[in-house]
Amino acid sequence: MIKEIEAVTGPIAQPDEKAALQAVQRLNSLTKPPGSLGQLEALAVRLAGISGTEQPVYAKRTVVVMAGDHGVCCEGVSAFPQEVTMQMADNFLSGGAAVNVLARQAGAEVKFVDIGMIGDIDHPELINRKVKRGTDNMAAGPAMSREEALSAVLAGVRVAQEAVAGGTEILVTGEMGIGNTTASAAILCALEGLSPEMAVGRGTGIDNERLLHKIAVVQRALDVNWPDPADPLDVLSKVGGLEIAALTGLILGAAASRTPVVLDGFISGAAALVAKAVAPESTAFMIASHVSGEQGHRLLLKRLGLEPLLDLGLRLGEGTGGVLCLHLIDSISRVMSEMATFESAGVSGADKL
Numbered sequence: 001m002i003k004e005i006e007a008v009t010g011p012i013a014q015p016d017e018k019a020a021l022q023a024v025q026r027l028n029s030l031t032k033p034p035g036s037l038g039q040l041e042a043l044a045v046r047l048a049g050i051s052g053t054e055q056p057v058y059a060k061r062t063v064v065v066m067a068g069d070h071g072v073c074c075e076g077v078s079a080f081p082q083e084v085t086m087q088m089a090d091n092f093l094s095g096g097a098a099v100n101v102l103a104r105q106a107g108a109e110v111k112f113v114d115i116g117m118i119g120d121i122d123h124p125e126l127i128n129r130k131v132k133r134g135t136d137n138m139a140a141g142p143a144m145s146r147e148e149a150l151s152a153v154l155a156g157v158r159v160a161q162e163a164v165a166g167g168t169e170i171l172v173t174g175e176m177g178i179g180n181t182t183a184s185a186a187i188l189c190a191l192e193g194l195s196p197e198m199a200v201g202r203g204t205g206i207d208n209e210r211l212l213h214k215i216a217v218v219q220r221a222l223d224v225n226w227p228d229p230a231d232p233l234d235v236l237s238k239v240g241g242l243e244i245a246a247l248t249g250l251i252l253g254a255a256a257s258r259t260p261v262v263l264d265g266f267i268s269g270a271a272a273l274v275a276k277a278v279a280p281e282s283t284a285f286m287i288a289s290h291v292s293g294e295q296g297h298r299l300l301l302k303r304l305g306l307e308p309l310l311d312l313g314l315r316l317g318e319g320t321g322g323v324l325c326l327h328l329i330d331s332i333s334r335v336m337s338e339m340a341t342f343e344s345a346g347v348s349g350a351d352k353l
């Protein structure tokens, strides 16, 4: 493994079992039948283990939107033209994208990072970490070089470290990049040995004819590049994307600093799959916010070993599902700190048989 990545993954520790156990005990002491808050209880236990405290509260939350362009767009794999990535960048920076609205409601800050857009945007809040002006067409050759993929991963790690140093207590993954469901599907095929038919979905809403074409394009990308499933950086560079690589770094950086990282949809999931291939222990720090409407996402989450909290048929990306999930995290935090216990409320416990 590359030494710069090893330096990041080396410190990734196991969750704190003692804090997790304390959370279980607290949940069982609250005035409700044991386990009756379902997946929210499992969430509370996982968060306690990640943060190393029985009742973590996440005051400062940040959604990071990594933006990059995709050379494979020239194959006609999206319902929208490539220039939408740049146009949406303006929209994110002026607060008008869906994730801006949902983040305001959830009290989260949006950080927008140019990791690989074709053009340049001049805005004081844009974080410029451009590695390359869009990937090359993966159906004709590698999307980028190994060095570029590594640079994008390390840029993502740095964004996570800077956010944590700035007080962020929980991170949400977001992305913007027309064509990135194609790259994500190719990563899923390359790492998990799935057929493109199983991994490719409709992205922004392509019709049946274009879907068949997109499947063929992913197959061609795999045939042309032969990405090595045992080498995650090879997969990222040949059939990945700059924003996907940066999200892989963000996730690894979060795990290394014991910061929970809330995964959004299919593209974030592909980045997480690469993070898992690099450092399997990093999955302990990931929260799967939702299962998206994109074909292949449910399967992807199974491969990550994560249970999604929401199933709303979202298929937008940007970090929208991740930010929505912050409300659930707040809910279980309040349950942990505000609910009465059987003892404090004088409520009888379960009958002993």
Ligand SMILES: Cc1cc2ncn([C@H]3O[C@H](COP(=O)(O)O)[C@@H](O)[C@H]3O)c2cc1C
Pocket: 077, 078, 079, 080, 084, 088, 175, 176, 177, 178, 179, 180, 181, 182, 202, 203, 204, 205, 316, 317, 318
């Ligand atoms: C206006 C608009 C806003 C978006 N926000 C996120 N995406 C989402 O759609 C893109 C992936 O779909 P595909 O692979 O089919 O291009 C990504 O940019 C993703 O973030 C958007 C797409 C559009 C058109």
Ligand SMILES: O=C(O)c1cccnc1
Pocket: 181, 202, 203, 204, 264, 265, 266, 267, 268, 292, 293, 294, 297, 314, 315, 316, 317, 318
């Ligand atoms: O699952 C997602 O995140 C997704 C699906 C379709 C388009 N953009 C994003």
